[in-house]
Amino acid sequence: MYCNFFKKILQHIKWNKSYLLAFSGGLDSTVLLNILSKCINTSKEKLHKKTLKIRAIHINHGLHKQSSVWEKHCSLQCIKYQIPFKSIQISIKDFSGGLEAAARRARYQALFNNLKSSEILLTAHHQNDQIETFFLLLKRGSGPHGLSGMQLHTRYKKNNIFRPFLLFKKSDIKLYAVKNKLEWIEDSSNADIKYDRNFLRIKIIPVLLKRWPNLINSIANSMKLCYDQEQLLYECLQESLDHLILADGSLNFTEILHMSKIKRYFILRSWFSKNCMHMPSIKQITYIWKNIILSKIDAQSELKIEKKIVKRFKKNLYFVSDQLKSPKKEISLSVKEIFHTKKVYLPLDLGILFFKPIIFNEQLIKKLQYLKEKNFLTKNYENTLSFFLKNKFQRIQENIFYLKNRCITIVKYPHFYKNIFLKFKNTQNILYMRKSINKKLKHNSIPPWERSRIPLLFYDNNLISALSVFITPSGYTKKDNQAILLYWKKYKVIK
Structure with missing residues (x-):
């Protein structure tokens, strides 16, 4: 049994990668922790240059009187295997969809918040969990996308998730734990059939398996067919x-x-x-x-x-x-401050604004033109670029270009101005070419909820640019003149 587990997991492990194990202390995650520790030892003994980095995280929901005891148990297990451990206490505020769904949302949010960009999240979901998920989704009337269930490797937002135990049944995992004399937590709430998943596990699935012993494999095949069908539709x-x-x-x-x-x-x-x-x-x-x-x-x-x-x-x-907010205060800067810090942290979730002095010459213009023609910006960014460039060898009117989550705006250098401001509010009262900024933003197809979140760049009292949208005549720069490149890196797309 050990060799079977070990060989299959080794086939899917990505060496020289870092993993974060979601460690509840229950049977499944305890077995996975044990096997991972053996993988680490193998990498040290046989693979030499290739290493495997594992750390574990325990999410304490605070819903059970034994929560602190379980947290301590998890800590001791990780000390035993010499695996770095961290515990996170969470509180559940949004109970929509029931306690199970609320706890799952809060748990994954905490896991993703603590997942480093270089790490892959490991969970101990197995084939029986997959079958329970199938019936829950069937009850909700899900289509092929939902019924395809969990995948061995998947990506959610920017997070990579690996579920190696989807290769195994619960009975195999328990047999391994017993033979290796492992210690794990038994959560008494797992026997409470008021929860849908427990009801399926205790009352329904055993009856079905008694009648149709091969049901788990049959459902797994059907889920794979649903997944393949969805992938085909996406490709088409x-x-x-x-x-x-x-x-x-x-x-x-x-x-x-x-x-x-x-x-x-x-x-x-x-x-x-x-x-x-x-x-x-x-x-x-x-x-x-x-x-x-x-x-x-x-x-x-x-x-x-x-x-x-x-x-x-x-x-x-x-x-x-539903919690979108707009900044209330303006940001005041001097030219000296900008070139000392070279960046400004924007309020709320709007991101970071970087400043870089450049010479807006023919070489730079040709480079931008080339990027436009090739729909390409950097080697590691696949999104297409769309920028607007007018009168390229004389006066630059709209030298703004975009890629997902990022925007670059080029404006004239603030040589003779004392102060630089970034404003967000009162767009109705600011005029640009005899129109309110609000109307100008509307004309540029900026949705109403985003308009007060667009940084408005001022040199003293002169409006220079609504970043990512337009540049005013006061912000134009000419060929061979010194200019400022403003690189707006957003934390997330404004929605």
């Missing part, structure tokens, strides 16, 4: 999806107005998936179609799903955070 519609789902995460719905219902709904579900949202119900999809997409252009129809609100602006659909 990839060109349409890339065209309709924009870099900021919004969906242009113009073309789906003329599509069949099946294709239209698949694209809407794909939009949810691309934004890491749970699959919507038929009722929610129908509401979005009838009450938001088909509504009048000035209608205010919207739909709240999880912590996001589906909104429409012109011909696009957006996911907008």
Whole structure:
């Protein structure tokens, strides 16, 4: 049994990688911890240059009277195997969907918050968990996407997840633990059938397996077929999806107005998936179609799903955070401060603004033009670039270009100005070419909820640029003049 576990997991381990184990102290994660410790020893003994870095994290939900005892047990287990350990205490505030769902959301949020960019998250989900998930999703009326279940390797947002025990049944894992005399935590709440997953595990699945012993393998095959079908659909519609789902995460719905219902709904579900949202119900999809997409252009129809609100602006659909806020204070800087720090941390979740002095010469212009033609910016960034360049050898009017989550704006150097300001509020009262900034932003297709979150750059009282949107005549720079390159790196796309 040890060799079977060990060989299969070794085949999927990525050497010279770092892993973070979600360690509850229960049977499954205890066995995984034990096997990982043996993998580490093997890497030290036989692989020489190749190493395996593992650390463990325990999420203390604080829902059980034994929570602190379990935390201590997990700590001692990691000391025994010489694996770095960390415990996180969490509190559950959002109970929508029930306690199980709320605890899972809070747990994964804590795990992702503590996951380093170079790490892969390890969980101990096994084949029996997969079958329980299948029945829960079947109960909810999920389609092929949901019924495909968990995958061995998957990516959620920017996080990589590896579930090696999906290769094994619960009975195999327990047999390994008993033979190796491992100690694990038995959570008494796992016997409470008021929770759906426990009810399936205790009351339903054993009866089904008694009747059909091969049911686990059969369901696993069906889930694989669902997954393959979804992947095929994505491949067939990839060109349409890339065209309709924009870099900021919004969906242009113009073309789906003329599509069949099946294709239209698949694209809407794909939009949810691309934004890491749970699959919507038929009722929610129908509401979005009838009450938001088909509504009048000035209608205010919207739909709240999880912590996001589906909104429409012109011909696009957006996911907008239900807690979206706008900065209240302006940021005041001097030229000396800018070139000393070279960056400014913007308020709330707007990111960082970097400053770099440049000479706006013909060589730079040609480079930008080349990047535009090749739809390419850097080797490690796959998103296409779209910038606007007018009168390239005389006066630069809109030297702004974009890629997902980032924007670069080039404006004239603030030679003769004492102060530099970044403002966010009162856009109605600021005029640019006899129009309010608000109208100018609207004309540039900036949704209403984003307008007060666009940094407005001022030199003294002169408006220079609404970053990522436009540059005023006061901000123009000419060929061979000194200029400022402002690189706005957002923490996340404004939605």
